[in-house]
Amino acid sequence: MSSLPLQAIKSLSELHQKPSHLRFQYGTAGFRTLGSTLDSVLFRVGVLAALRSKRLDGRTIGVMVTASHNPEEDNGVKLVDPRGEMLEASWEAHATVIANALTTNDLLDALDSLVRTLKIDLSKPARVVYARDTRPSGESLISALQDGLKAIGAEARDAGITTTPILHYLVKAINTKGAKDSYGEDSEEGYYTKLSEAFKKLVAGRRRLDPLIVDCANGVGASAAAKLAQYLGDSLTLRLENTSITTPGALNHACGADFVKTTQKLPPSLTDHLRPGQRGCSLDGDADRLMYYYLDERGTFRMLDGDKIAALVAAFIVEQVKLAGLSDEIKVGVVQTAYANGASTKYLAERLPVKCVPTGVKHLHHAAEHYNIGVYFEANGHGTVLFSPATQEKLATHEPSTPAQSTALNHLINLTQLINQTVGDALSDMLLVEVVLAHKSYSGVEWDSLYADLPNRLVKVVVGDRNAFKTEDAERRLVSPPGLQTKIDDLVRKYEGGRSFVRPSGTEDVVRVYAEAALKAQADELAFRVAGLVYDTAGGDAAKRPKEFL
Template sequence: MEAIEAESSKYPKASSKHIPYGTAGFRTKAADLTHVMFRCGLVAALRSKHLGGRPVGVMITASHNPGPDNGVKLVEPTGEMLIHQYEEIATRLVNSDNLSTDLQAVAQSLKVDILSTQGVVLVGRDTRESSERLKEAVAAGVTVMRATCADCGLNTTPQLHFLTQQSDVNKTICTDERLYFAHFPGKFLEFLASLPGDVARRQETLYVDCANGVGALKLKELSSCIAPSGLKLVAKNDQTGKDDVLNQGCGAEFAQKDRKVPASFLPGSGVPQMARCAAFDGDADRLVYFQVSPEGHLILFDGDRIAALFCRVIMQLLREAVKDPKGTGEEIELVGVVQTAYANGGSSAYLHSLPGVTVACAKTGVKSLHHKALEFSIGVYFEANGHGTVLYKRSNLETWLKNGGISLV
């Protein structure tokens, strides 16, 4: 504990202000985060050691916030968000005035030998000017705990989640983003190959607002990987590494909350009228779609609509493939979609009208939506702002498809 106490003295608390770990992790002005990052390095290493050395992720980003802000989110070995127990531990240790004492007390309550148990922490960061400096503070916290700190470099938040999960699955540290670009574009191309020829071969262009964030760097690689599909991705708002333009007048948050056309998409910008467009936020973990009308107005396809589209397509595909999911002639609910009380009323009404779809409500916050979606064989959730995904239980899906004479590859 002496080494930890000595190292922590290099990262004194910037203020006495209490900082809670919320849905977005810790987030505030970058100048006030150095001690937070060091202590999150300790927490991440502790979590990994508590799990017998399984990898834990740390993502340094403030998402859709302005450039002078920054933040940090911790990732479970499964690629999911930090469990609630450790949110409380992180809040306690980050705000502690007796760090070494409190850390030792927490470790003892968890029955974790801080210095002898192995630990692995993967660290990713966005393009903010402060992120490199804050990464070094995280690494110091991990290292002083005698855990391995693996630098993943510049990542989107989804990439860091994926690399953490893959490190756990493969039982080896995976920091190479080529693994990400081999997996998702490969699955996308496989899916296209399964569609009718006229659909699969259709040439399309999608203009993507990258919010002047890390997504711009990754979109270029993604575009190259999916080139055989005929889908061309054109990056807009791609001035990475400039805090003064990050998320300013652009990005998913701007389009969805302000209902305004993002910069570089206004008439005269070179984007054709009614072209298909999409928008990330600063760390590319939100996605909304939109078009710009001939009059220059935003036509938004937000998370509520994305969820409805997923449910409709999934149900259509399942009903074509699986006539009798249980093999008993019994009708069952195949898909569950999770919304909050703030969801668009029209989307809720539409989803309730779909046969085979269960509509559930959860508390606001992507973590609450995710946990509720896990209860379903196929769970769909999207916040209006573009946070969301589709989850499925492979064993259930395999059974359904087997009853329909189809194998799941």
């Protein structure tokens, strides 16, 4: 049995010492904080990723250096398991322990304990593929990661600067190479080829859609979208905006999916580019979230968020399953969080099963795996569709009895190729939306009219300790701080159609407040009044309470 290369780890670890005053936590989005503080974390993640690979018999593990929709000064890192899915939950705690070992000797002890506890066979190979987004801090953090991989002797592959979903795709493609369930060619080109070929088959014979405006958030999605556009050719014209990936401070600034969702308005940079009736969409900084929108005939901004995408896509898939004659054998379900708009839940529940789970991609993804075809989208625009292995086998072997069934069956098979099933993928989801719009001959107006959103507002409150906020019932109720939920309940009762939820963020030191009511002004008021309660309860000075919370 091999042992840990203690001397190599020790000497390289000394170059990446942990700041003694900081504590790191592996959350929903991995480690995420100021990029300037993450050097030691990246070194240790390199070692951890290699050990995870050894634990899984040398299968390739992914490492993505990104902070998604966060401001440019932030950065982060997350691990990707062999099927392209997020890191197994039990390893989040191991990652947190190893990241917080105070000294090099403490780190060696923590690694030794991990190896012994999990019975990791160190003679197994370690294989890791890694990538980063366009953040200025990414280059030095990748250097620290490489030292961690070198310290333990891992076989490492640098996928360069690319989107988070492409890294997830690569991990699955590498691990299924040559197998019956091969996911695709293990290269960025393989990704673009797979998506574009499926898209062309799905829109063949349909009227070409008008050009689509794409806000690339001045992030890595800009270069990926430009490459994808070449593969798509004249099947879909993309007009790319906010593509300044080297301009300091431009990333996610007043643009991108998170800006659109939280401010509920058009990025200022698009005001001269989007005309009434034309549809546009925004990616986030690492291209795993997608937000659509259009201007109505009066020039009013209309948002088509993750809930609207789920409704459009789920209804289309149910229709294709029915047309293929497979309704009795393939069950489609939708997974949402409490933060989905109440009107979307009502619309979907009238058509297919809907399950509510806590916020966080891992919860949605796991719940979606329980359906034959599981559709999940967070309201923030992060989501995908999962086809179970048995369902994919059924689609491959089913004998259609009419030409109409054959056509629908082929559509479903091509959807399995178009959709990135490893993770939410803004570019893949964008093509999926465009397919449905082409099939239904919908503009943004028809899509938007599937149901009318209940007025809602999302507010974030900066708190000293987000961990003081604990929830239950899929994050619909607070259990601590004590007494706060009762005050929220009392407030909600005062508003017609009122709903409000409070939860700690998984990625930053804030608490998120969501509110709905029958009227927009009431939804805003309820959100800010609940935010005021949160601010006061979290130990904030009431005299310094932000004006809008009063």
